[in-house]
Amino acid sequence: TGVTTLDPGFVNTASCTSEITFIDGDEGILRYRGYPIEQLAEKSTFIEVAYLLIYGELPTAEELESFTSKLTRRMLLDERMRELFRCFPRGAHPMGVLAAGVMALGAFNRDYLDPHNPEHVEEASFRLLGSMPTLAAYAYKSSVGEPFLYPQTGLGYVENYLRLSFGYPTEDYEIKPEVVRAFETLFILHADHEQNASTSTVRLVGSADANIYASVSSGVNALSGPLHGGANQAVLEMLRKISSYGMDIKEFVAKVKDKESGVKLMGFGHRVYKNYDPRAKIIKGHADTLLRQSGKNNHLLEMALELEDTALHDDYFISRKLYPNVDFYTGLIYEAMGFPAQHFTALFALGRLPGWIAQWREEHDNPKRKIGRPRQIYTGPARRDYLPLAER
Ligand code: CMC
Numbered sequence: 001t002g003v004t005t006l007d008p009g010f011v012n013t014a015s016c017t018s019e020i021t022f023i024d025g026d027e028g029i030l031r032y033r034g035y036p037i038e039q040l041a042e043k044s045t046f047i048e049v050a051y052l053l054i055y056g057e058l059p060t061a062e063e064l065e066s067f068t069s070k071l072t073r074r075m076l077l078d079e080r081m082r083e084l085f086r087c088f089p090r091g092a093h094p095m096g097v098l099a100a101g102v103m104a105l106g107a108f109n110r111d112y113l114d115p116h117n118p119e120h121v122e123e124a125s126f127r128l129l130g131s132m133p134t135l136a137a138y139a140y141k142s143s144v145g146e147p148f149l150y151p152q153t154g155l156g157y158v159e160n161y162l163r164l165s166f167g168y169p170t171e172d173y174e175i176k177p178e179v180v181r182a183f184e185t186l187f188i189l190h191a192d193h194e195q196n197a198s199t200s201t202v203r204l205v206g207s208a209d210a211n212i213y214a215s216v217s218s219g220v221n222a223l224s225g226p227l228h229g230g231a232n233q234a235v236l237e238m239l240r241k242i243s244s245y246g247m248d249i250k251e252f253v254a255k256v257k258d259k260e261s262g263v264k265l266m267g268f269g270h271r272v273y274k275n276y277d278p279r280a281k282i283i284k285g286h287a288d289t290l291l292r293q294s295g296k297n298n299h300l301l302e303m304a305l306e307l308e309d310t311a312l313h314d315d316y317f318i319s320r321k322l323y324p325n326v327d328f329y330t331g332l333i334y335e336a337m338g339f340p341a342q343h344f345t346a347l348f349a350l351g352r353l354p355g356w357i358a359q360w361r362e363e364h365d366n367p368k369r370k371i372g373r374p375r376q377i378y379t380g381p382a383r384r385d386y387l388p389l390a391e392r
Contacts, residue, residue, distance in 0.1 A: 003375040003376070003377060006377050009271075010195075010200075011271070014195075015195060015200060015203070015372065016195070016203065016362075016363065016366075018194060018359070018362060019033070019056065019362070020032065020033060020053060020192055020194070020355070020358050020359060020362060021033075021053075021192045021193060021194040022034070022194075023194055023272050023273075025270070025272035025274050025275065026274055026275060027275060028273060028275035028276050028277065028278050028281075029278065030193075030278045030279065032049065032052060032191065032192055033052050033053065033057070035052070035058075037188075037189065037278055037279065037282070038278065038282065040052075040188050041185050041188050041189055042185075044058075044188060045184050045188075046157060046158060046183075046184050046187040046188055046191070046351070046354075047064070047067065047068050047071065047156075047157050049187075049188045049191050050067075050129060050191065050353075050354035050357075051064065051067050053191060053192050053354045053355055053357075053358040054125065054354060054357055054358045054361065070126045070130070071126060071129050071130040071157060072130065072151070072153050072155075072157065072160070073130065073153060074126050074127050074129075074130025074131060075130050075131065075133060075134050075151035075153075075160055076134070076150060076151055077105075077108075077131055077134050077135070077138075078108045080108070081101070081104055081105070081108060082138070082148055084100070084101065084104050085097065085101070085138040085139070085141070085142040085148065086142065088100075088142050088143070090142075090144070090145045091143060092142070092143055093143075093224075093342060094136070094139040094140055094143050094342060094343050094345075095139075095220060095221070095223070095224035095230075095345050095346060095349070096224070097138075097139040097142060097143065098135055098136055098139045098220050098346050098349060099217045099218075099220040099224075100217075101135035101138065101139060102132075102135065102213055102216050102217040103213060103214065103217045105127065105128065105131055105213055106211060106212075106213025106214060106217075109123075109124065109127055109213070112124045112127065113211040114211075115206070115209050115210075115211055115212065115364055116209075116364075121212065121364065124211070124212045124213065125357050125361070128212065128213065128216060128353065128357060129353060129354065129357065132349075132350055132353050133151070133157060133158075133160055133161035133164060133350060134151055134160075134164060136161070136165075136346045136349065136350045137149075137161060137164030137165040138164070139343075139346055140165050140339070140343050140346065141164075141165070143340075143342065143343070144340075146168070147168070147169055149163065149164050149167050149168075149169055151164060155175075156180070158180050158183045158184055159175050159180055161350070162175065162179065162180065162183065163175065165339075166338060178290075178293075179337060182286060182290060182333065183337075185282070185286060186283070186286075186333065187347075187351035188351075189279040189282060189283065189326065189351070190279075190326065190347075190348050190351025191352065191354050191355050192352070192354065192355025192358065192359070193352075193355065194272075196228065197223075197225070197227075197228045198219040198220070198222040198223040198228060198229065198352065198356070199219065199352075199355060199356060199359050200222075201215075201218050201219050201221075201222040202215045202216060202218060202219040202356045202359060202360050203215075203359055203360065203363050203372065204372040205218045206360045206363055206364065207363065207370070207372040208371055208372075209371075212357070212360055215356070215360050216353065216357070216360070219349075219352070219356045220349050223348060223349055223352065224345055226266070229327070229345045229348040230345050231266050231267055231325070231327035232267075232327040232330045232331045232344040232345060232347075232348060233331065233341045233342060233344045233345055234266040234267075234327075235266045235267040235327055235328055235330075235331050236300070236331035236332070236335060236341045236344070237341060238265075238266045238267075239300045239303055239304060239307075239331075239332075240300070242303060242307075243299065243300065243303060249303065249307055249310055250310060252307070253265070253307070253310050253311060253314060256316075257316045265307070265317075265322070266327070266328075267324055267325055267327045267328030267329075268311060268317070268322050268323065268324055268325065268328065269320070269323075269325065270323070270325045273323060273325065274321035274323075275321070275323060276323045276324070277323060277324060277325045277326055279325075279326040280323070280324040280325055280326055280328055280329060283326065283328075283329045283330055283333070284324070284328075284329045286329075286333060287301060287304075287329040287330075287332050287333050288301070290333055290336060291332060291333070291336055294336050300332055300335075301332055304328065304329065304332060308324055308328070327348075330344065330347075330348075331344050334347060
């Protein structure tokens with residue numbers, strides 16, 4: 001039917017134009033709205049970056065204050081939503097719970113669902129951004145069977161998230177500025193990454209005029225896969241496995257190179273970066289400092305460093321231009337801060353949310369947008385006649 005181009009995995013197909021994020025994969029460059037990721041990671045805050053991604057410019061002091069207060073005032077969930085989190089079994093994967101939480105948020109905010117009403121879209125964006133730390137923290141609390149806390153308007157976005165995750169109703173929670181800064185940086189580094197699988201999913205679902213909650217929830221589900229955001233959990237599990245089997249790093253790398261084994265070096269390789277992922281470079285520095293300071297997990301960090309070094313000197317990885325990606329070192333930091341591996345991808349989702357919202361809005365603001373509808377090349381049977389059951 002006239003379709004001649006086949007591009008599995010959309011390796012060479014642009015689905016949209018975008019003004020949000022620039023990547024040069026050969027040079028290892030990443031910029032949000034023109035600003036180098038290195039500058040934002042060092043100097044900015046997550047809320048400021050969220051504003052930048054969504055509105056296109058860094059906020060003035062006044063705009064930042066108003067935006068921050070809008071988000072913090074929307075951190076408190078409808079009381080009935082707490083019941084939802086109580087229903088999930090202990091040990092349920094937080095990504096499934098988070099996706100359900102985002103859908104439930106849409107159900108509880110059904111007055112703001114019209115994708116064509118700019119006021120609805122604006123309010124839904126605030127509610128999603130404001131509620132996400134609470135949803136992610138409740139997904140965690142629910143999986144470990146601990147009591148939920150209420151957010152506090154006097155605390156910042158990241159502070160609230162940490163307290164909601166690790167605090168107890170019976171005790172004060174001590175906020176450590178260096179931990180808050182580390183999470184600010186990590187969330188900034190995850191905030192957008194142009195047309196990756198989850199963002200493309202958000203756009204595709206949005207292109208059918210589905211509301212922003214449905215689109216973001218679909219993004220959470222896409223992100224959960226181990227080839228995408230789920231890789232941060234997979235990396236830590238890989239390191240633990242190598243360690244518990246007492247496997248030699250060179251032996252493990254040999255296994256990865258043997259395609260029959262089906263074992264991948266998780267946290268390595270990227271569709272776009274054929275050079276060191278600039279996010280991984282920054283995170284590696286933080287992992288080194290934070291882990292050495294805390295004295296935790298040095299063994300796994302040493303292993304990760306050795307794995308990286310071995311891979312980067314091996315022809316298999318050199319010839320395929322495989323480098324560490326954003327997920328290679330994050331898990332080590334998250335674990336040192338007290339999160340179980342199962343929860344790592346929810347942290348990625350929390351960081352990626354501003355990007356999903358910005359991209360959904362950019363698509364909806366485009367008057368020429370069309371429903372996403374890829375074509376296919378049919379390879380099934382030619383026409384044939386139905387056979388009654390007795391004749392088959
Ligand atoms: N370990 C071993 N071999 C690899 C790896 C890896 N991690 N990644 C790619 N390769 C090989 C692959 O087998 C292929 O070899 P050949 O040419 O002999 O067939 C070659 O490198 C090219 O890889 P590809 O699978 O065609 O590349 P892709 O762009 O389709 O996939 C990827 C990209 C990220 C899915 C893949 O590199 C991968 O599976 N990596 C491990 C999972 C991971 O770390 N994902 C996180 C991605 S970054 C953040 C995010 O999106 O969340």
